[in-house]
Amino acid sequence: MKRRFQWLWLGAVLLFMYAPILILGIYSFTDSAVIGALGQFSLTNYQVLFTTPEIMDMLTGTLILALIVSLMATALGTVGALGAFYGPPAGAAGGAHHEPDPRGQRRRGHRVSVCILLIVFFGMDKDTYIPWPSV
Amino acid sequence: MILPLYNAIARIDDAYVEAAQDLGVSSATVFRRVLLPLSVPGIVSGVTMVFLPVMTNYVVLDMIYNSTYIMGSLIGSYFNAYDWRSGSVVSIIMLAVLSIVTLAATRVSEEDEGEVVR
Numbered sequence: 001m002k003r004r005f006q007w008l009w010l011g012a013v014l015l016f017m018y019a020p021i022l023i024l025g026i027y028s029f030t031d032s033a034v035i036g037a038l039g040q041f042s043l044t045n046y047q048v049l050f051t052t053p054e055i056m057d058m059l060t061g062t063l064i065l066a067l068i069v070s071l072m073a074t075a076l077g078t079v080g081a082l083g084a085f086y087g088p089p090a091g092a093a094g095g096a097h098h099e100p101d102p103r104g105q106r107r108r109g110h111r112v113s114v115c116i117l118l119i120v121f122f123g124m125d126k127d128t129y130i131p132w133p134s135v
Numbered sequence: 136m137i138l139p140l141y142n143a144i145a146r147i148d149d150a151y152v153e154a155a156q157d158l159g160v161s162s163a164t165v166f167r168r169v170l171l172p173l174s175v176p177g178i179v180s181g182v183t184m185v186f187l188p189v190m191t192n193y194v195v196l197d198m199i200y201n202s203t204y205i206m207g208s209l210i211g212s213y214f215n216a217y218d219w220r221s222g223s224v225v226s227i228i229m230l231a232v233l234s235i236v237t238l239a240a241t242r243v244s245e246e247d248e249g250e251v252v253r
Contacts, residue, residue: 023223024227025223026223027220028220028227049221049224049228058205062205062206063232065189066190070186073182074185077137077185081137081140082144085141
């Protein structure tokens, strides 16, 4: 009984996770724009997507942004990891290998610091204009 | 990013670093020739962990910046306008891109770990 419940629970979780993706996949190949009505099979949406410059700009823009952020994170993360591993532990005199302090707290601290820097000191808000290179 | 890299560095045998230092190379060379190649699985894992949220997250960007160039924002706009068809198309494209990146990262990571084990 318990095992059956576990399988049912797993099935429900998988359905909850993957059913929306499946529905999106089905809807992307139809010509219907109305929720609930499936319509006919069509590849027109993909044709429109790949022939509309604005949408292609968004695709490439998102990819470039993700790549730039990944590169920056790699450089900063490598320095951070080396510093956390080989640096002296907080409150101790020395020692190369140690268990780090609760890093979650540090990360939260970093996020708050960046938010304070951007919003309080640089006065950044939603309407702040940042020049973006044309893609 | 720091956590997977930290774990990758922690798994590197100190003997490699000591052997390189005994051969008289500088700290920069030890980093470039020993630490960096051996921590590639951690770097790949970290890049994946950064890349995927950046591709999908648009709320933060929308709050601090006009996220005109972001796919997530486009998907949100389509679904807010009840245009399921166009929103689904962009979502499927994003899913395909993310699947390719994840598969490639997994493959690179597995290959590097295999080399380390050998």
